[in-house]
Amino acid sequence: GEDVEQSLFLSVREGDSSVINCTYTDSSSTYLYWYKQEPGAGLQLLTYIFSNMDMKQDQRLTVLLNKKDKHLSLRIADTQTGDSAIYFCAEIPLGDGYNKLIFGAGTRLAVHP
């Protein structure tokens, strides 16, 4: 089946690293995503990774993929107050022709001084 799970809350101190975790169930998924949603705003695509990759780095963001455990993580280095938002993990199941994104419930990241 298709299911994406995330923890709901994460609180970090400004300047620390944040790690947001996600697990997915569809073994056929080949694209996995992280989206950011700020209050009152739309969904911003942060980064995505192919399932044949283990890691992808983009400035302060590092995505790690453990295919065996179907576990995806997003690490934000030097977390700033502007990083406070909801972060959604998402997958695209292969079986649907890469049409629909299956989203997790979102992790609310709170950054405090």
Added chain:
Amino acid sequence: DSGVTQTPKHLITATGQRVTLRCSPRSGDLSVYWYQQSLDQGLQFLIQYYNGEERAKGNILERFSAQQFPDLHSELNLSSLELGDSALYFCASTSGQEGTEAFFGQGTRLTVV
């Protein structure tokens, strides 16, 4: 700015009414996707259109319908509205048939009273 434009930003209407939400995809994108974000269901894929044709269908109610016009803008029609239809409705677009790099609009917040 993702380049995807949704109007209106906010909509308040009464139960039983019908509304139309509008989406203009990024320039050059042929696919439009509609998603619903509600507190109880999270982010759910509703429907996809590619170059005017319906391509994929998700958890879309029969009271809801969509279309994509020759100029590639799309409209989502919601009828016989119920309180439970109150949600944020997002449109996303991609250049091809696959949703592998979807860019989202700011959303239309629908409140049914």
